[in-house]
Amino acid sequence: MESTKIAPSFDRASELKAFDETKTGVKGLVDSGISKIPRIFHHSSVELANPKPLPSDLLHLKTIPTIDLGGRDFQDAIKHKNAIEGIKEAAAKWGFFQVINHGVSLELLEKMKDGVRDFHEQPPEVRKDLYSRDFGRKFIYLSNFDLYTAAAANWRDTFYCYMAPDPPEPQDLPEICRDVMMEYSKQVMILGEFLFELLSEALGLNPNHLKDMECLKGLRMLCHYFPPCPEPDLTFGTSKHSDGSFLTVLLPDNIEGLQVCREGYWFDVPHVPGALIINIGDLLQASLRNQYMFASSDFTSLFTMLDLFKKSSSWFKVFFFF
Numbered sequence: 001m002e003s004t005k006i007a008p009s010f011d012r013a014s015e016l017k018a019f020d021e022t023k024t025g026v027k028g029l030v031d032s033g034i035s036k037i038p039r040i041f042h043h044s045s046v047e048l049a050n051p052k053p054l055p056s057d058l059l060h061l062k063t064i065p066t067i068d069l070g071g072r073d074f075q076d077a078i079k080h081k082n083a084i085e086g087i088k089e090a091a092a093k094w095g096f097f098q099v100i101n102h103g104v105s106l107e108l109l110e111k112m113k114d115g116v117r118d119f120h121e122q123p124p125e126v127r128k129d130l131y132s133r134d135f136g137r138k139f140i141y142l143s144n145f146d147l148y149t150a151a152a153a154n155w156r157d158t159f160y161c162y163m164a165p166d167p168p169e170p171q172d173l174p175e176i177c178r179d180v181m182m183e184y185s186k187q188v189m190i191l192g193e194f195l196f197e198l199l200s201e202a203l204g205l206n207p208n209h210l211k212d213m214e215c216l217k218g219l220r221m222l223c224h225y226f227p228p229c230p231e232p233d234l235t236f237g238t239s240k241h242s243d244g245s246f247l248t249v250l251l252p253d254n255i256e257g258l259q260v261c262r263e264g265y266w267f268d269v270p271h272v273p274g275a276l277i278i279n280i281g282d283l284l285q286a287s288l289r290n291q292y293m294f295a296s297s298d299f300t301s302l303f304t305m306l307d308l309f310k311k312s313s314s315w316f317k318v319f320f321f322f
Helices: 012-022 025-031 077-093 106-120 124-128 178-202 282-287 305-310
Strands: 066-068 096-100 139-142 157-164 218-226 238-241 247-252 258-262 265-268 276-280 299-301 313-321
Touching: 012 025, 025 124, 025 157, 025 218, 066 077, 077 096, 077 178, 106 157, 106 178, 106 218, 106 247, 157 178, 178 218, 178 247, 178 313
Parallel strands: 066 096
Antiparallel strands: 096 276, 139 157, 157 218, 218 313, 238 299, 247 276, 247 313, 258 265, 258 299
């Protein structure tokens, strides 16, 4: 008589707790040499299904627009006008755009990405001392903010810190990435001010309108790390979501996988060397909803097996908020 196989019991709460208590995140799992990912990271087949194909009327669209910011110093009125018009169209139709010639040096971008990667690739005993779910701390390192509430965990680790309006003291930040975090936050605040001016003009408003709304008051750095995954077909690095900010500035590395949603369809966002990805956040949309129409701005990160087996990936996001 053929025996019936019984699936092993799955105590999700216990597995979540055991994972969290290692205090080494997903990187710790990879370092342990696992060949199968824990069930807490398994996403549903519905979430993992291939996106629906584009209809004929959207086949001409490839990806989000790329806007040339002219080094943040438009001497040519036509180029200034073109940038404003490009941002206006991108905000209305996509909720996203990439910017080049944005005034943040390529050297600083690379140092920031290296700083994120260097932090997450420190020895586990170093990272353990900083791992916490005490969100009152100046600097937080953890895996998945919503680890205990989400239907499935994402394959990533994160550290974050509020850089404005009350910046941390230097000693509050890890030495390995302290200097570059401080410098990058300064440069992004300058870029953010410029972007809010252009967005204000794109909306037909005074250039200072969004600044006067205190859109530049708060700045949060969020630094994701996506280690190589042995079973990338079962999980996500970042599942579908939108950002609850005024504006998000995303610095990706060259590992592709980011997608954005337009009219219910998903589009790849290819890597553009030196570019920053700008997302119109939920807070800005809500603040201006009665006056202006923005495109909704959901996005996700889909893994490919090639990418995840080749190398780790890191993303660096900064959010502007009240």
